[in-house]
Amino acid sequence: MSTSSKSLLIPTGVRGMKSLDREKFNRKITAPVLKVSEDKLSKVTPICKAYFLKMSNFKPVQSSVAQCNENLNKCIYFDPDKVTNWTDITENIRTSLNQYDINEKNFDLFDITLTYDNFKFDTIFKAVLPENEEIVSSFSHIGHIIHLNLRDHLLEYRGLIGQVLLDKIKNCRTVVNKTYVIDNTYRNFSMEVIAGDEDFLVTVKENKCNFQFDFSKVYWNPRLCKEHERILEILKPRDVLFDVFCGVGPFAIPAAKKNCRVLANDLNPESYKWLNFNAKHNKIKTDNFKSFNMDGKDFIQEIFKDFILNVCKENDKVSDGAKIHITMNLPAIAVEFLKYFKGLIQEIELKDKFNLDIIVHVYCFTTGDNHQAIAKQLVNDNFGVDVSPHIVDIFAVRNVSPKKEMMRVSFRLTKEFIFNNNYIAEETNEPPCKIKCTRKTEE
Incomplete structure (x- = not known):
């Protein structure tokens, strides 16, 4: 075998190239x-x-x-x-x-x-970009858009990086670099087109549904496709889904197509627009699907609360054997909304009429070594109640960065939590979510 330390199949003499030749x-x-x-x-x-x-x-x-x-x-x-x-x-x-x-x-x-x-793009990057430094190791593919998150030492090469990806990735027409981590209310981020067309309108197929949206104005992460699929496998026909932070509908629309009853909410008006667009174009039955453009707190304290009240008062009903699922996929701050379920209903006389199986799927970021323990503690601390006996699952969804994970905690929301007067969420003078959410939320 050849003992040469230098591969003959890597370009030479191109180290440091910034304009593609x-x-x-x-x-x-x-x-x-x-x-x-x-x-x-x-x-x-x-x-x-x-x-x-x-x-x-x-x-x-x-x-x-x-x-x-x-x-x-x-x-x-x-x-x-x-x-x-x-x-x-x-x-x-x-x-x-x-x-x-x-x-x-x-x-x-x-x-x-x-x-x-x-030469493939990764071989070109190894030959061109600085040695002994992190290079372009991964990216997201959303429709015709390649989405990068370049480190500072690669920014001067971004024109070349974009053009190489445009050349090498099939069906790629636009390459964008995220200019900073998500830090606004609606989870969309500032981006720079580094190669190709300035066209952000994309179409993505996931879980047998087509989603169209403006990638510059809404949040979409293709790395969550498998997690969307996991939740959809849990959902059964005639179950009820409350999607508190639904985005353009990756949980909600396939669930409605599966004949679940879906109530989907997002604060971002652009997400709300594309949610309804996608529901229509995926031929979702209107009697299975309702959409809302509300703050997550208000959605819980109004829409979810009214639903529980109506079921307890027999003005609405859940199919025999069906479950109610609540998805809360806003991992940086979703746990902070758990407190709004405590003592949600004051009509204690309805407690005996409550006979619902409700499962909350809340997402969070954890940093450290024992991610399951940290995730459980985050839920308990923010809920203000030890939910440990009611936890169904704690699952590592994806690795975000070294020692940082996106986790899902699934637990049963019992009548003791919803009706107990001792659990009434305290009124505070904190600003509304639109302002409170202005923090870095995901990498």
């Missing part, structure tokens, strides 16, 4: 080649496939009459980082090849030129 990525290399006849090709290729030269826009098996003789008219190109001579090929593979009269006489070295089109 595709011609400078041309690199001539010497590639090992196995020359075979066409009639033996189907037998030989499975044997030596592990050594193939795998590059973008490059076929490892080619016809090359100019370099091969009339009988050996097929060339199998090997990876020069793995093979430099015949003996670099393992003995067992050489033995297998020999069964078809393929031996060292079939082995040759050809000069080829690799170009910008042959």
